[in-house]
Amino acid sequence: MFKNVRTNIGVELQQLEGSTLYDNITSVIKDSEDQLLFSDLFKSMIQIDRNFLYDNITSVIKDSEDQLLFSDLFKSMIQIDRNFDQLQEYSKEESNVNATTIVQFATETVSHRSTSVKMLMDKIHQYITPKVKYIYHGGLLQIIANNTIPQQTLATLFDNIFLTEMKGYAVVIFSYDILEIYDEGYYTKERKLAAKIFRKNLEKVIRMSVKLFDYRLNQYEKGRLPIAVFAQNIIKSGWKTLEDHSDLRLNRTTKQKQARTSRKISNTADLFWQLEGYVSLISFDVYAKIVQSNANYSIDKSRFLDFYSFMADIDKNFELLVEYTENEDFTGLINLADEAISSKTTSVKLLMETIHDHINPNITHESGDGLLKLLADNIKLSDEMIDITGQSPNQLLYNFFNKIALTQMKGYAVIQFSYAILEIYDRGYYETESILANEKIRKILKELSQETIRTTAKLSRHYWKPDPEEYKRGEHYLEISRLLQGYIVNEKVLSNDGKCYAKCEQFKEVNIIKCQNDPFCRKQPRCSGRVYNCRYIPVEDMQIGNAMPNVNNSKNGRVYNCRYIPVDPFCRKQPRCSGRVYNCRYIPVEDMQICLAPAGTTRRYNYIEYKNRNPLGVKSTCPTPLINVHSSIGWCPYCMCFCDEEGPYSDRYFSLKHRQKAVSDVKNNKVVTGIRFAKKNRMIHLQVQQGEILPQGVINVTSLEWVPVNKFKISDRFIHDQQDYLRITSRDKAVDLHVIEVDSRKKYQQQVLTGVRFAAVQSGINRNDKRIHLNLEIKMTKYNFKSGELFINRGADTWYRNIDTEFSPNVRTRIPTNDLDVPTRAKSKNTIVSNGDQYVEFTHTDITKDVAQTTVPFIDTQDVVPKVPTPLAGAGLYYKSSPGYGGFIGLKIVTYDFTPHL
Numbered sequence: 003m004f005k006n007v008r009t010n011i012g013v014e015l016q017q018l019e020g021s022t023l024y025d026n027i028t029s030v031i032k033d034s035e036d037q038l039l040f041s042d043l044f045k046s047m048i049q050i051d052r053n054f055l056y057d058n059i060t061s062v063i064k065d066s067e068d069q070l071l072f073s074d075l076f077k078s079m080i081q082i083d084r085n086f087d088q089l090q091e092y093s094k095e096e097s098n099v100n101a102t103t104i105v106q107f108a109t110e111t112v113s114h115r116s117t118s119v120k121m122l123m124d125k126i127h128q129y130i131t132p133k134v135k136y137i138y139h140g141g142l143l144q145i146i147a148n149n150t151i152p153q154q155t156l157a158t159l160f161d162n163i164f165l166t167e168m169k170g171y172a173v174v175i176f177s178y179d180i181l182e183i184y185d186e187g188y189y190t191k192e193r194k195l196a197a198k199i200f201r202k203n204l205e206k207v208i209r210m211s212v213k214l215f216d217y218r219l220n221q222y223e224k225g226r227l228p229i230a231v232f233a234q235n236i237i238k239s240g241w242k243t244l245e246d247h248s249d250l251r252l253n254r255t256t257k258q259k260q261a262r263t264s265r266k267i268s269n270t271a272d273l274f275w276q277l278e279g280y281v282s283l284i285s286f287d288v289y290a291k292i293v294q295s296n297a298n299y300s301i302d303k304s305r306f307l308d309f310y311s312f313m314a315d316i317d318k319n320f321e322l323l324v325e326y327t328e329n330e331d332f333t334g335l336i337n338l339a340d341e342a343i344s345s346k347t348t349s350v351k352l353l354m355e356t357i358h359d360h361i362n363p364n365i366t367h368e369s370g371d372g373l374l375k376l377l378a379d380n381i382k383l384s385d386e387m388i389d390i391t392g393q394s395p396n397q398l399l400y401n402f403f404n405k406i407a408l409t410q411m412k413g414y415a416v417i418q419f420s421y422a423i424l425e426i427y428d429r430g431y432y433e434t435e436s437i438l439a440n441e442k443i444r445k446i447l448k449e450l451s452q453e454t455i456r457t458t459a460k461l462s463r464h465y466w467k468p469d470p471e472e473y474k475r476g477e478h479y480l481e482i483s484r485l486l487q488g489y490i491v492n493e494k495v496l497s498n499d500g501k502c503y504a505k506c507e508q509f510k511e512v513n514i515i516k517c518q519n520d521p522f523c524r525k526q527p528r529c530s531g532r533v534y535n536c537r538y539i540p541v542e543d544m545q546i547g548n549a550m551p552n553v554n555n556s557k558n559g560r561v562y563n564c565r566y567i568p569v570d571p572f573c574r575k576q577p578r579c580s581g582r583v584y585n586c587r588y589i590p591v592e593d594m595q596i597c598l599a600p601a602g603t604t605r606r607y608n609y610i611e612y613k614n615r616n617p618l619g620v621k622s623t624c625p626t627p628l629i630n631v632h633s634s635i636g637w638c639p640y641c642m643c644f645c646d647e648e649g650p651y652s653d654r655y656f657s658l659k660h661r662q663k664a665v666s667d668v669k670n671n672k673v674v675t676g677i678r679f680a681k682k683n684r685m686i687h688l689q690v691q692q693g694e695i696l697p698q699g700v701i702n703v704t705s706l707e708w709v710p711v712n713k714f715k716i717s718d719r720f721i722h723d724q725q726d727y728l729r730i731t732s733r734d735k736a737v738d739l740h741v742i743e744v745d746s747r748k749k750y751q752q753q754v755l756t757g758v759r760f761a762a763v764q765s766g767i768n769r770n771d772k773r774i775h776l777n778l779e780i781k782m783t784k785y786n787f788k789s790g791e792l793f794i795n796r797g798a799d800t801w802y803r804n805i806d807t808e809f810s811p812n813v814r815t816r817i818p819t820n821d822l823d824v825p826t827r828a829k830s831k832n833t834i835v836s837n838g839d840q841y842v843e844f845t846h847t848d849i850t851k852d853v854a855q856t857t858v859p860f861i862d863t864q865d866v867v868p869k870v871p872t873p874l875a876g877a878g879l880y881y882k883s884s885p886g887y888g889g890f891i892g893l894k895i896v897t898y899d900f901t902p903h904l
Contacts, residue, residue: 055158075129078122079166085111085119086169089176105184108177112192119177120196123170127203130163164204171200195329264327309360309373312353313409319350320412323419336427339420343435350420354413358446361406361453377402378457386468386831392869394465394897396458401870403454403904407447414443451904458901464741466834466880466894467864473826479860479890480681483604484652486732486846488854489579489645490572490596490607490631494638496586502638509586509643572596572631572640577606581647584732589642589849590615594631597624604651605855619853620827644846644854646732654730655716656776657687658760664709665757666692668783668799671792674755674874675701676867677893680711685727687711688758688778688893691867695754697790699898701871724762724774734774735844738763738814739836740804742780743876743896754898755874756792756799757781765807775841779803780877787903806839814839817881819888823851825860828884835889836881847888858888866893873898 056076060069088107092099111119174196178189319342326334342350361372371379381387381395391398417439421432470478493502496509576598593613599605609619611628631640648654664687666672676691689711694702716727723729744753763777781801784793792798806814817840824847825832836842846854859881876896883889 055162059159071129075126078126079162081117082119082122082126082166082170082173085173089173101184104180105186108180109186111173111177112181119170119173123167123174123200123203126163126166167200167204171196191329195325198325198328264330305360305373305376309357312357312360313405315348316350316353316357316409316413316416319416323416332427335423336429338416339423339429342416342420343424350413350416354410354417354442354446357406357410358449361450372453374399374402374453374457378461381461388465389468394463394868395461396463396899397465397868397870397872397897399454399458399461400900403450406450410443410446410450414439455901455904458899463743463875463897463899464894465866465868465897466892467862467866469831470864473860475826478864479826479862480653480679480686481604481860482652482654482730482844482857484645484647484649485654485730485735485844485857486584486644486646486854487606487857488846488849489583489643490576490589490640491579491583491586491643492572492638492640496583496641496643506586506588506639506641506643509641510584512583513581572629575629579643579645579647580649581645582732583643583645586641586643589640595628596631597628598626599855600625607853607855610853616850618850619855620851642849642854644732648729653681653684653686655685656728656730656760657685657711657714658725658727658762659779663757663759663781664688664690664711665781666690666709668756668792668794671695671790672705672756673701673783673785673792674757674877675706675871676865677758677877677895678865678867679861679863679893681863682711682713683715685714685716686861688760690758691865693871695785695790695792695873697788698903699787699873699900700790701873703871706871728760728762728774728776730776730844736765736773736775736816736841737844737879737891738775738777738804738806739817739840739842739879739881739891740778740806740838741876741878741880741894741896742778742802742804743878744782744802752785752787753782753800753875754785754792755780755877755895756783757801758877759801761803763805763807765809775807777803777805778877778879782875785873804839808841812839814841816840817842819843819845819858821848821851822858822883822888823847823886824856825858825883825888825890828887830884832882832884832887832889834880834882836879840881842881842891856888859883860888860890862890862892864892866895868895868897875899 056072060072063069063072092104092107110117114121116125175193178193178196181187182189319338322334322338326332326338341348344351346352347356361374378395378399381398388394393401418436421436421439424430425432473479475481493506493509494500496506496512497503576596590612592615595611597608597610599608607619608624609617609621611617611621664677666674671694672692673695674690675693678689678691680687680689689708691706691708693707694705696702714721714726716723716729721727728734757780759779759781761777761779763775765773765775779801780803781799783800784798785791786793806812808814808816817835819842842859844857844859847856847858848854862882874895875898878894878896880892880894881889882892
């Protein structure tokens with residue numbers, strides 16, 4: 003197995019001098035692969051600055067207790083390094099080292115003291131794959147998975163762990179050899195046990211790293227059998243390898259019976275090891291954190307601790323069963339069997355009943371509920387737990403069921419093998435007890451399944467990506483730009499005849515042809531589109547920096563219908579609106595200073611400051627010279643309008659179904675497992691993650707990949723608006739918010755998500771009032787749950803849509819987005835606002851808060867992928883915001899419902 007472990011980082015290699023240590027170790031190691039491994043290890047030792055690595059990791063992890071755990075891990079690794087180096091020194095100076103010193107070193111290495119190499123290796127492994135001791139940490143690998151640590155650093159950490167484990171193993175094996183050389187006893191069995199434990203521990207670490215960080219091996223298995231199906235198969239078949247003891251009563255020797263039972267135990271263990279990784283993706287601390295939100299936390303915490311402790315005890319009994327079998331420790335097996343079926347409260351038999359009592363709602367508890375219901379209630383009350391769990395509430399509870407079912411099946415295996423072991427050694431006949439045990443596990447699993455179905459039916463299968471710690475542009479979100487952006491312009495620039503009437507509001511939609519001798523018009527970024535909804539803005543003695551001379555306004559009052567228009571400096575200084583201007587209105591500009599945004603950005607103004615008024619926007623250090631603006635340039639007022647301008651600084655295009663269908667490779671049996679927004683060539687696309695689906699809804703984790711988007715440009719030939727892409731405009735700016743999900747509870751009509759796409763849907767009461775909405779559609783494909791095959795024949799695929807509008811019988815309502823601030827300025831977390839058939843419109847931010855410079859809402863581009871890969875049954879769009887802020891449009895998915903198959 004070790005040949006699959008790879009180091010994938012650049013390291014410095016140092017050649018070791020002296021081969022005495024290598025020769026002695028490889029003489030003890032019989033396995034050819036292990037010899038080759040140690041050959042490579044000794045020829046090129048990895049020298050990594052652990053202090054640098056430790057600093058890199060702890061700088062990301064903020065929790066002080068987690069940092070202490072990492073500190074202890076690194077200290078243990080360093081101590082093993084020192085023992086390995088000490089062994090090297092003894093090997094080089096073998097003839098000069100006192101025999102007592104070497105024996106003392108070897109004895110200490112394999113002792114049960116906490117500082118021995120043997121115990122340090124166990125300690126490191128417990129940190130990585132924890133038992134009850136680290137119940138609220140989930141292991142160091144889980145801590146890493148919950149923090150943003152670079153992949154390169156993770157690979158380096160795993161290399162360190164693997165190397166330390168191998169060093170420790172070398173020291174332990176050689177210490178046994180030393181003790182035998184100096185007649186301190188025979189350690190063949192201990193050496194063999196150390197090798198098995200080493201292999202098993204390394205394998206668990208590798209499996210955990212593969213699952214959590216995509217640190218893949220070449221020969222990692224394709225998928226895992228769900229626990230529910232595994233248990234179902236066992237019950238249906240009666241699991242002859244466990245229940246049928248008749249072969250033990252045949253005329254065979256005890257040794258033959260031992261060998262036969264050992265093979266059965268080994269085969270059973272292999273089945274369970276396959277399932278172990280499936281349920282270890284989410285550590286128990288996730289469930290404990292959910293319970294912490296409950297008002298009766300002190301009571302529930304105790305119950306969860308006890309519950310997990312009982313499960314861990316059954317796991318330990320199963321591991322001992324396998325360990326004793328592999329080591330042919332028959333005395334240990336007999337003692338284990340006696341304990342497992344005894345009437346002690348710590349016996350496996352009673353532990354199974356205790357676990358079931360914690361789940362069964364008919365048993366009286368202090369909280370009055372079983373743990374499944376308790377967990378379900380807490381999930382419903384805590385939307386923020388989606389962030390902790392990385393799963394939909396329904397999916398989370400189903401995986402909790404998997405954990406419990408697997409533990410109960412392990413307990414059942416221990417009990418059945420205990421009866422078989424006791425029969426082998428003539429300790430009685432247990433045929434009746436074996437039958438009763440089978441009936442008992444049937445009852446336990448049946449009631450567990452029924453309770454799971456009852457509780458999961460109340461839980462949502464929706465999953466979305468909550469807010470990150472800090473939204474970063476390009477990483478977590480993207481935005482539409484220069485759509486209805488605030489634009490200051492003098493009225494004479496808007497007028498066809500160059501005259502002004504102090505009525506900004508009359509300009510609802512105009513094109514700006516030229517600046518009419520207005521200098522400020524030419525200095526600000528031009529609006530090359532249309533200008534909308536202008537309003538009056540007084541600008542008496544308004545300064546726009548030192549980029550222009552002050553204009554002395556020597557007259558009071560306003561003069562209308564002036565034939566002579568003096569030069570307006572501001573018109574020539576701001577970027578011109580080359581589009582259309584809409585909805586102008588008056589804006590006061592007395593003693594006003596305008597901070598123009600630097601060239602190359604999507605903003606025109608950073609902020610506007612008044613001498614005796616509150617500023618517009620957020621004042622900060624201005625990257626450009628301030629511009630002083632004075633009113634009554636030619637006795638014409640200034641207006642605040644909204645410029646709708648397409649161009650190189652305006653990204654406003656969504657890929658539509660005729661050009662871009664984000665679909666999985668159905669022909670190769672792949673389904674959608676996640677979705678996200680992606681921006682290519684200024685075009686916003688839907689992108690899907692796909693994975694191969696196997697029988698019983700299992701996803702092949704090694705097949706997960708993002709499907710490349712079909713990149714194209716709006717300037718390409720044969721590309722048309724509202725067919726291949728949708729251009730967001732002042733009129734066509736609505737996004738429909740809904741989630742489409744297909745009922746997967748019908749056992750024989752299973753469908754899974756295989757595609758998503760955008761469509762342009764027409765809204766309006768007549769042709770003259772036509773408006774276009776951006777609308778999400780999903781593709782579902784028929785699926786055979788038992789065989790794992792997708793249907794690819796004609797009619798197997800169906801595109802589902804929801805085209806309700808504000809004029810439909812099922813009225814789609816608009817979510818107000820007026821007068822809002824930039825979403826990334828929010829101090830509190832965003833919460834989902836949309837609910838059912840609604841829509842949201844792209845618009846500008848508030849004039850006072852942001853000078854109307856930003857288009858909101860933003861678009862959340864985070865990967866919407868559950869932590870545990872699963873098939874999906876739907877998808878949709880939602881809108882979330884914080885009060886007073888523009889919010890985000892995000893993607894939702896609906897996880898598959900497995901309860902019909904329990």
